[in-house]
Amino acid sequence: VGSSVTSRVLNDDPTVSVRPETRERILAAALALDYTPDAFARGLKTARTMTLGLVLPNLAYAVNAEIIRGAERQAASKGYVLLIADADEFVQAGDAYRRLLFERRVDGLLIASATTGSRVIKDLSSQPLPFVLVNRRQPGLGVNVSLDDEAGTAMAVSHLAALGHRRIAHIAGPPDADTARRRLAGYRSGMAANGLRPASSMIVAAPFSERGGFDAATSLLNAPSRATALVTASLASAVGAMAAARALGLSVPNDVSVTGFHDAPIAEYLHPALTTVRMPLREMAEVAVRTLVGLIGGEASRDVTIATAPVLITRGSTAAPS
Amino acid sequence: VGSSVTSRVLNDDPTVSVRPETRERILAAALALDYTPDAFARGLKTARTMTLGLVLPNLAYAVNAEIIRGAERQAASKGYVLLIADADEFVQAGDAYRRLLFERRVDGLLIASATTGSRVIKDLSSQPLPFVLVNRRQPGLGVNVSLDDEAGTAMAVSHLAALGHRRIAHIAGPPDADTARRRLAGYRSGMAANGLRPASSMIVAAPFSERGGFDAATSLLNAPSRATALVTASLASAVGAMAAARALGLSVPNDVSVTGFHDAPIAEYLHPALTTVRMPLREMAEVAVRTLVGLIGGEASRDVTIATAPVLITRGSTAAPS
DNA sequence: CTGAAAGCGCTTACAG
DNA sequence: CTGAAAGCGCTTACAG
Numbered sequence: 001v002g003s004s005v006t007s008r009v010l011n012d013d014p015t016v017s018v019r020p021e022t023r024e025r026i027l028a029a030a031l032a033l034d035y036t037p038d039a040f041a042r043g044l045k046t047a048r049t050m051t052l053g054l055v056l057p058n059l060a061y062a063v064n065a066e067i068i069r070g071a072e073r074q075a076a077s078k079g080y081v082l083l084i085a086d087a088d089e090f091v092q093a094g095d096a097y098r099r100l101l102f103e104r105r106v107d108g109l110l111i112a113s114a115t116t117g118s119r120v121i122k123d124l125s126s127q128p129l130p131f132v133l134v135n136r137r138q139p140g141l142g143v144n145v146s147l148d149d150e151a152g153t154a155m156a157v158s159h160l161a162a163l164g165h166r167r168i169a170h171i172a173g174p175p176d177a178d179t180a181r182r183r184l185a186g187y188r189s190g191m192a193a194n195g196l197r198p199a200s201s202m203i204v205a206a207p208f209s210e211r212g213g214f215d216a217a218t219s220l221l222n223a224p225s226r227a228t229a230l231v232t233a234s235l236a237s238a239v240g241a242m243a244a245a246r247a248l249g250l251s252v253p254n255d256v257s258v259t260g261f262h263d264a265p266i267a268e269y270l271h272p273a274l275t276t277v278r279m280p281l282r283e284m285a286e287v288a289v290r291t292l293v294g295l296i297g298g299e300a301s302r303d304v305t306i307a308t309a310p311v312l313i314t315r316g317s318t319a320a321p322s
Numbered sequence: 323v324g325s326s327v328t329s330r331v332l333n334d335d336p337t338v339s340v341r342p343e344t345r346e347r348i349l350a351a352a353l354a355l356d357y358t359p360d361a362f363a364r365g366l367k368t369a370r371t372m373t374l375g376l377v378l379p380n381l382a383y384a385v386n387a388e389i390i391r392g393a394e395r396q397a398a399s400k401g402y403v404l405l406i407a408d409a410d411e412f413v414q415a416g417d418a419y420r421r422l423l424f425e426r427r428v429d430g431l432l433i434a435s436a437t438t439g440s441r442v443i444k445d446l447s448s449q450p451l452p453f454v455l456v457n458r459r460q461p462g463l464g465v466n467v468s469l470d471d472e473a474g475t476a477m478a479v480s481h482l483a484a485l486g487h488r489r490i491a492h493i494a495g496p497p498d499a500d501t502a503r504r505r506l507a508g509y510r511s512g513m514a515a516n517g518l519r520p521a522s523s524m525i526v527a528a529p530f531s532e533r534g535g536f537d538a539a540t541s542l543l544n545a546p547s548r549a550t551a552l553v554t555a556s557l558a559s560a561v562g563a564m565a566a567a568r569a570l571g572l573s574v575p576n577d578v579s580v581t582g583f584h585d586a587p588i589a590e591y592l593h594p595a596l597t598t599v600r601m602p603l604r605e606m607a608e609v610a611v612r613t614l615v616g617l618i619g620g621e622a623s624r625d626v627t628i629a630t631a632p633v634l635i636t637r638g639s640t641a642a643p644s
Numbered sequence: 645c646t647g648a649a650a651g652c653g654c655t656t657a658c659a660g
Numbered sequence: 661c662t663g664a665a666a667g668c669g670c671t672t673a674c675a676g
Binding site: 034069072089246 | 359531
Binding site: 017045 | 661662668669
C-alpha cells in the first residue's frame with residue numbers, strides 16, 4: 001500500500017475512496033506497528049503545529065493554576081498541546097517571546113498576563129498569529145475572554161451592606177491591572193446600589209499579594225472612623241488584611257469584616273474562614289481555548305464575558321457590625 | 323548566497339569557512355528580514371524538537387507552581403520550551419500521554435507526578451525517550467532528582483523536641499507518594515535522634531490537602547493522652563490541622579504546636595503564622611532540567627538529591643508545651 | 645570559500 | 661480505487 005492512501009485512511013479523509021479490505025489492512029498494520037505520525041513532519045507539511053502557547057504571570061497563586069488546568073484540559077480535548085511561557089520574560093521580549101511568536105511553534109497564543117500596555121502586546125496586533133487575552137480586557141486589541149469581575153465585587157459589597165455595614169472600604173489591586181480596575185468599578189457600583197458613597201480615603205490600591213493586603217489594611221484600619229468592612233480584590237490580599245486586623249488587635253469579623261475575591265480550598269480553613277466571591281475561572285480558561293481554536297480555524301470572534309454568575313461563598317469572616 | 327552557507331553562518335557552525343564579507347551580508351539580511359528559522363522544519367531535519375515535556379499533578383498547590391516556574395526558566399535558558407501535561411490524564415494513558423510519548427513532540431520528559439507504580443511509568447523505561455523523575459524516587463526506574471525530605475521532616479521534629487515536646491504526632495501524606503514515605507522516615511529518624519519512640523497511633527496518613535490535614539488532626543487530637551505537637555507533611559495539611567485544633571477548642575501553639583512542610587507566602591500570614599520547612603523546590607526543578615538536557619545530549623546521569631539544606635522557618639505555630 | 649542536492653516524515657493535488 | 665511525485669523549510673554531507 002502506498003503512503004498516500006495510508007495517510008488518508010489514517011486521517012479519515014472523507015474524499016478518499018478505498019476498498020474496505022485495503023482500509024482494514026492499513027488499520028491493522030498501523031495498530032501492529034504502534035504507528036503514530038511525527039508531529040513535526042506533519043506540522044511542517046500542514047502548517048499547523050497543534051500547539052497553543054499560554055503566557056501567564058505569577059504561578060504562585062492558586063487562581064492561575066486554575067487557568068492552566070482548565071486550558072490544558074480543553075486544549076487536550078481539542079487535540080492541542082499546551083506550551084507555557086513565563087509572562088515576565090515574555091513581556092520583556094526575551095527568548096520565550098521570540099520562540100513563541102516567530103519560530104512558528106504555536107498556532108495561537110493565550111495571554112493571561114496581568115498588567116497592561118506592554119510593548120509586546122502591541123506587537124501582537126501587527127502580526128498574524130491569532131491570540132486571545134484571558135482575564136484581561138484591552139479594547140481594540142484583539143479578542144478577550146474575561147469574567148464579570150464588576151458583578152462579583154458588587155456582590156461582596158451588597159452582602160456587607162445587607163449585614164448593616166456602611167463604612168465599607170476597598171483594598172483594590174494594582175491600577176495597571178484591568179481586573180483591578182473592574183473590581184474597583186464593582187465596588188463603586190455596589191456601594192451606589194446600596195445608597196452608599198465612600199470617601200476616596202476608603203479605597204487603597206495594593207498588589208495582589210498577602211503583603212499588599214496587609215499593608216493596605218493596616219493603613220485603612222489605622223484611620224480615624226475606620227471601616228467596619230474590607231472588600232479586597234484577591235484571595236491573597238484578604239489573607240493579608242485579616243492578618244493586619246489581628247496585628248492591630250481587631251477581631252474578624254467582630255470588629256471588621258473581610259471578603260476575598262476568588263475561591264480556593266484554603267479559604268475554608270483560614271481563621272476565620274473567608275467569605276469570598278467564587279468566579280468561574282476554569283470555565284473562562286476553557287472558553288478562551290475554544291475561542292482561540294475558532295480564531296485559528298478562521299472564524300471571526302468577538303470578545304466574550306463569561307456569563308456564569310459569580311457566587312458569594314459566605315463564611316466566618318463577615319458578620320453584622322457590632 | 324546559497325542557503326547552505328546561510329544556515330551554517332546563522333547556526334555558528336564552527337566548520338564553516340566563509341569570507342568575512344559574505345558573513346556580514348548574511349547577518350545583515352537576516353536582521354533586515356527578521357528571519358527566524360521555522361522550529362518544525364528544523365526539528366524535522368535535526369530530530370531535535372528543543373521542547374521538554376513536564377507532566378505534573380495538581381496545580382492547585384503553590385508547591386507545584388514553584389516547580390513549573392523553576393523548570394520553565396531553566397528550560398528557556400537552555401534554549402528549550404516547555405510543554406505541560408496534566409498528570410491525571412497522562413497517567414491514565416490518555417491523549418496527552420500518546421502525544422508526548424509517541425508523536426516526537428518533545429526531546430525528553432520531566433515527570434513530577436506524585437503517585438507511584440503506574441503502568442505508564444513502567445512503559446517509559448521500555449522506550450527510548452529520556453526522562454527524569456522530579457521530586458520522586460523510584461529505584462531502578464531511570465534518573466530522579468529529589469530533595470532531602472527526610473532531613474527536612476527530622477528538622478521539624480528536632481525543633482519541637484528542643485522546645486520540650488515528647489508526644490509529637492505525624493500527619494503523613496498518602497502512602498503511595500514516595501515523598502510521603504520519605505517524610506515519614508524523617509519523622510521516625512527525628513524522633514529516634516531525640517530519644518523518642520512514638521506509638522503507632524501517633525502516625526496518621528492523609529491526602530496532601532487541607533481537608534486531609536483537618537481529618538487527621540481531628541482524630542489525633544481526640545485521642546486520649548493526645549499529642550502536644552503535630553508534624554505535618556505538607557503546607558495544606560498543616561493549615562487543615564490548625565483549623566481542626568481550633569474546631570476542638572484547642573489553641574495553637576498553646577495547646578498544640580503545628581509544623582508544615584514547604585513554604586509559601588501565605589504561611590507567614592496565617593493565624594498563627596506557620597512554622598514550616600522551606601525546601602529548595604526551584605533549585606530542584608532547575609537541576610532536573612539540567613539533568614534531562616544532559617541525558618538528551620547523551621550524558622550518563624545518576625540520581626541526584628539536592629544538597630542544599632532545608633531551612634526551618636520558625637513562626638508562631640510552635641511553642642513550648644504548656 | 646560557496647552552492648546544488650538529498651532528505652527528515654509527512655500530506656495532498658494529480659495521474660493512472 | 662491506488663500510487664508516484666512534489667514540497668513544507670530546514671541542515672548537512674558533498675562536489676566544485
